Amino acid sequence: MNFWTRLFDLVAPRLCAACGNRLCETEVTACLNCLLTLPRTHYAEQPGDNPMARLFWGHFPIERAAAWFFYQPSAPHSPIIHHLKYHDQEEIGHFIGRVAAEEMSRHAFFEGIDALIPIPLTRRRMRQRGYNQSRAIADGISGVTGIPVLDKVVQRTHFEESQTHKSAAERRENVERVFTLTKPEMLSNRHVLMVDDVITTGSTMISCCREIQRAPSVRMSVFAAGYTRS
16 A cells, blocks of 8 residues: 555545545455354255255256345345445445455356356446446456456346335235347357346346347356355
8 A cells, every 4th residue: 555545544544435444555455354253055066956946946047046145135234235235335336346256256257257247236226326236346356367347238228116125926926027138149058147236035036037038059157256145
C-alpha cells in the first residue's frame, strides 16, 4: 500500500463488507476473520450430487452445481451480499468471484467449462443498479480461470416482482417465461456455467436454464455465490 493509499485510508477507512470492521492494510473487501469464518458449502467436492444440485434434477440436464457459502439474510455474513446488490459496491462481486474461483479450482470445479453466463437483469433493473451483480461475480471468476463471460446470449424480457418474501410455488410462477435465448449458435456444443449471486429455491435459475436448453447440444452447470438452505 503506497503513501497516498495509506493517507486516503486514514481519512476514509476501508471497512469489511461483511462485518463492517476496519480493514488492515493487507486486507481487501473482507477481513481475514470473516473470510475464515464464512460458512463454506464444500459442494465443489461433490458437484454432481449435493442439496443445491438436487434442486435442478428433473427440470433440466445439469452436469454440476455448487455454491461458495451458505447464505442466510440474518446471518453475520449476510451484509456482503446486501452491499453488493443494494449499496453500489460492484467490486464485492469481483472479490467473491475471485476468491471462490481460487478455492473451488482446487477441486477442478471449472475444468471443461467453455463459457460463463451470468443471470441477466432487465434493462429497468440495470438502470436502477448500474451493474449486474451476477456479471460482477462472473468477471471475478473469469479473472482467475480465464473462462470468457457471455452476457448477451440470453435476455430477461420483463421485470418480475422481488422473490424475497414469496413461497417456492410463487417464486416459480413469478419467473415463468421471463428469459429469451438470443444467440443459441454461440452456445452450441459448449459447456456453460450459469452464474448467480444467491440461490434459494432455484426458480430463477431453472427458468433461465430451460431457455438456454434450446441451444443445440448445450451442457449446463450452475454456480452461486450463496445458497440458502431451507
